[in-house]
Amino acid sequence: MNTEELELLSDSKYRNYVAAIDKALKNFEYSSEWADLISALGKLNKVLQNNAKYQVVPKKLTIGKRLAQCLHPALPGGVHRKALETYEIIFKIIGPKRLAKDLFLYSSGLFPLLANAAMSVKPTLLSLYEIYYLPLGKTLKPGLQGLLTGILPGLEEGSEYYERTNTLLEKVAAAVEQSAFYSALWGSLLTSPAVRLPGITYVLAHLNRKLSMEDQLYIIGSDIELMVEAVSTSVQDSSVLVQRSTLDLILFCFPFHMSQATRPDMIRILSAALHVVLRRDMSLNRRLYAWLLGFDNNGAIIGPRSTRHSNPEEHATYYFTTFSKELLVQAMVGILQVNGFGEESTLMQDLKPFRILISLLDKPELGPVILEDVLIEVFRTLYSQCKAELDLQMEPPFSKDRAQLSSKLRENKKTAELIKTANLLFNSFEPYYMWDYIARWFEECCRHFFFCFRRTLHARLEVGPGDSSDASEFQLTTFCSLVDFLLDIVSLETYIEIQTEHLPQLLLRMISALTSHLQTLRLSELTDSLRLCSKILSKVQPPLLSAGTGGVVQFPSGQNSAVKEWEDKKVISAEFLLSDRFRAEHF
Template sequence: MSLMPSDEVSLLNDGRYKNFIATLERVLKQFEYSSEWADLITNLVKVKKAIESYPKFLSIPKRITLSKRLAQCLHPALPSGVHLKTLEVYETIFRMIGKRNLQRDIILYSCGLFPLLPAAALPVKPVLLTLYETYFLPLDDALNPILTGFLLGLFPALEEGADYYDRIYALLDNLSNRIDKFYFYTCIWSAIHLVASARHSALTFILNHFDKRKTMEDQLYLMGSSVETMVSAVCTCLQDREQSLVQRSILDFLLICLPMHNKQLTKIDIMKIITVALHVLLKRDMSLNRRIYAWFLGTEQLPIDNRNQQQHISEIHSSTTSLTITNDPFNSSSYFVQYTKENLIQSILHALERISSNTLSTTGKSKPTTPDENIALVTSIAESMPLAWTLIKLIRVLIILVDKPDVGPNILESVLMSYLLIVYQQIYLPAKQLTSINVQQENHRSETLKTLNMLLDTFEPYFIWEFLTKSFDIIITEQQDQIIITVGTTIEQLCGIINMLLDIASLDSSTDIQSEHLPEMLYHLIKTMNNNIHKFTADQITLCVEVLLKILKKVVPTNTTHRLSIFHRSTTSILSYLYHIPR
């Protein structure tokens, strides 16, 4: 069966059409012998003349070869004279074949045209835009197969203040009105995801078309018909470290169009975006971090269009019916707890789990069993995680988050044990067990423990020891309502973590640590053990006693009163208490 259109097959019996084919073949053959750009112009004139010599035929023969030669003549390195002459040939073809045949052949001819506009010389741009306006726009839905490519040819040239900005913008607006809006914006998000040079102008276009007087629910077409495509594009923009303007624009989109309290995105989608946004914090770019925190906390710290901050917050809140507006002062901490906290915690935990899995697979160790319901979630989030994520960077992210008053205190206890556990299992413990370690491994170990120590230094001196004491109590007394703090840590693992921190923490950074906080911790651990001794195995008792003795060695005796009311004994009493633990 022939792949030629039926109308063209019937023309093969026409003598004049055969002459048309022969003439065009002969002219196209001459392109192979062109050595200078002037030769190209000569050949293009011949092509145009050959086509115009057979005006009654609506089907151009040798279309693949012809479109290939025309595309080559639009190479950016060639002078504008060649480009203009090539566009004349395109115009002749489009005019002669008509709308119906152009719909059929649009993919062939568009391949050469679309890359031209961003690199075109000033005299070329209006000619190309006229070609688009005259012949492409009337095709309407027939543009769907090439729409993403069309947008990729327009957005990189859409720079505010540049020549023909208004005309290109009007062309895009006209295009959006002729095509299904959901499909149109799906193609925009696809273009954003694919090509870096199109991102900033495309995001600006989307933001300009968001009507703040309406809810996002009334403008769902801005998300496109594929939420997955949009989320992938958002994550790609957040990872575009070469273009800060792109990162700012996508964060503005999240702030204005998709605040945390909106319901358009699934939990998995939000966690994907949060995971990538956390990596942006490491740039320590104030404008980016301010936007991220504004998204987390439900506030807008950058007034838009010279409106005051409170008015803009109200507009953001009014973009959804899920958030009740009152006259009470806006409470960013409450907003964070209600809408962001759980997603942020889960994003961090899944990022840690992914890094843990990667490390275990690299070292050849068996991975811990992941519940079936979490496998898809972890895999989905992992696909959007920046490739540069490392344990060190995740610790640095937590250091940055802890420094934010409305964020750090609300998430710290829920993620800290996971951090300590992964450092203990994959950094501290292996180094203890290895008889020899190479320079690279030692540098990685040293850098990780140093970064962890930086995290510990951001806490109040008592916090980490009180946290470990609390975790010990939760594990032993099996407090199910507090299990999120210990994340399934065993007593053996906790003892190992305490050992690690006693080795690496800067105990002399505060005089209260060795004279007050460690004695308090020691006393409470002993008391918890004594009250629940029946729950311990012999090995666990031995392990815990070793930890208690290690803590005791770090204690500096003092006669000062302890901070907590339950700790009133001197270190001498504690030592006496230690040796009376039932065996």
């Protein structure tokens, strides 16, 4: 009870007013049917009207609760209309200043109503907003997000009240300032899935397509982080219509060649947007690809005028390479790392990164271009997920027990599905690519103890504190464990040339790298590397014999000399590699 009410209690007529309100409120406690509620509301209205000279309504907290209960969606429209009459009487009595002060008290029942109201109730509710809420102006700001959440459901295209609702929203925006309005709007979209479609529809309808986003920064609101989070959440909504509208918004508001959002914010939005490819909806994919390749929703070329190409294919290649490729790589790596090293997740969540990449590979301008940069993270994510599921850290790499690893992985439902999806991804590559990629990584590990292929191993393999020799050992041995795991789960039989050509070539390059860096590698690194070589050798199959060659082994063009070199080095290395190193360290 505030000071004003305490002063009024000295007035006997006001005390009678309080007693009459108490009596009217008692009627709600004995209501058992909706007709009883209408009767109770009528008695409350009569008491309020008879004492309209008092601008302070007693028991306002209890009245606010009772009115909110009368606006429950399960009650008929007659009860709703009668309750709205009570609201109107109260708003007339207390005036705009007191309404602004008690905004939350009375709005808790009103704001959720429009989405569930009968057609006969909606005009009365909209009138309340127009007559009593709009004049509050900037004092609406504390409850603005709730107000927008309450009004936006009326913005349904084709409905009878679309234009009226749209006009009301425009007037609210003008009353509270555009920046505050859009900040509240993004908050509504973030927290209320039901208003995402009308909310984004409103934003799209009020964008000036002739102006750049830089000339309409008020749409971002006062907190760009809130907008980014709202957009990222909306683009992953369960409704395709919401996703489609959000992508249209992203296309205009966040082009890669502009700088409205920071790099981390763009990666956040892109990471969320990439999930739309899982829908396999062409309308969604078309918008996502247009955004990445520098086109608008109508297929027109966008980007800095100085960089535009008349040929769409040339423009797409240039735009992607210049503006969006690196962000796409970081977004994809981020998705993989979250799934590989995050908290316990479901099977569907674990499969998402692999399925996203499979879908991107269907777009020649995107997936194949970033594969080089993300494949190592694919390996590591798959390894970490299977490791966590089967607790593989208890078994050292190259141990005898790991001979049973393949069957263990396939007996477990989760890891079996992971391996199946991963092999679907690997089988989409050219047969040589994966093994050539592994060979290049191995060569880089040997050459640079702190740096890996394209990025430092220190960052990518999360090396802990220690000296440089410890770091290099951790990196190379970890990579050997990773390849050892891949040999257990990759379908080597898919293409016969994997075992007859590409694995021998991998083995040759590994032995060459080890021989070249024999003096700098530690014994433990050499041991793990040679054990890996031994495992690769066990997977190698002899080349096919051609009937027309008289039993002579035939290799593809250019392979005969390579295989001969490999055979020579294999013999030399097997005999002397470890013995040379042993003598170097002990004598």
